[in-house]
Amino acid sequence: MINIILYQPEINGNTANIIRTCSSGQAKLHIIKPVAFDLHPHWLKRNAAHHFLSEIQHEIHNDYQSFFNKYGTKNIYFITRYGLNSYCDIKFAKELNENDEIWIMFGTESTGIPKKIMQTNIENCLRIPMDANCRSLNLANSVAIVLYEILRQNNFKNLSKFEVQKGKDFILK
Template structure:
């Protein structure tokens, strides 16, 4: 089963909206701490609406704890960064992929990028007037692309 992994998300509304996408596509939502908010934050649940109780939420204290416990294969990890050279349209995502996204303001930590540079993908943008997309929008586009071959 494909999972969405948010590494140290900062904005509760984005996490709530991502959670709703996870419910829609029957995906786990994996949160890597520290978070920029409390999960009990009303803004998270407001964005997730009444879907929040249906989210399969998994939390890890750190990226290293996630890697240690889940032990993802190389072909399971897809790290989304705006500067990635490879388009997210290119991979054939396995049914058990981990789609990994960083903080809204900083992206993924450099150590994670360096360790998994060959697994970077990005959403193409045609305009040079936009430097990045909203996290929740990016996750939704990526999630639907990843499950496309498995629906």
């Protein structure tokens, strides 16, 4: 199981897109409060289409300490612009085979993951390579990039590799 962790998200549109991305990639979503918006489906509906929070595997954690008390022993990777290694350097297929789970945390849109958390997990802080003049990438895009790298390394296990709604040969008709 791939676990995507959002640390105190601030923008409902990003979270809605991440919900849809988790749904398409069969990932479980963890949201660490406080959240800067209402998690009610009405506020997420427009951006997430029919993929509401209630339709995916997810957990809402009251704060980081609650999350840490439950999952602090897991091997969590932290996506941050301060990471010294690239997310591409990790052999996620091996990780998934050995542990049956992968944990990836993404920080809040404005400030990222708190420095104190990163300092105690520096070896697991990973970066998405980008132009040196760029400060950061959009949170929803970052989740999609990393999640789909994990899925790619695992040969998109359990995911459809062709169009199922209109048929595999739709483009040929």
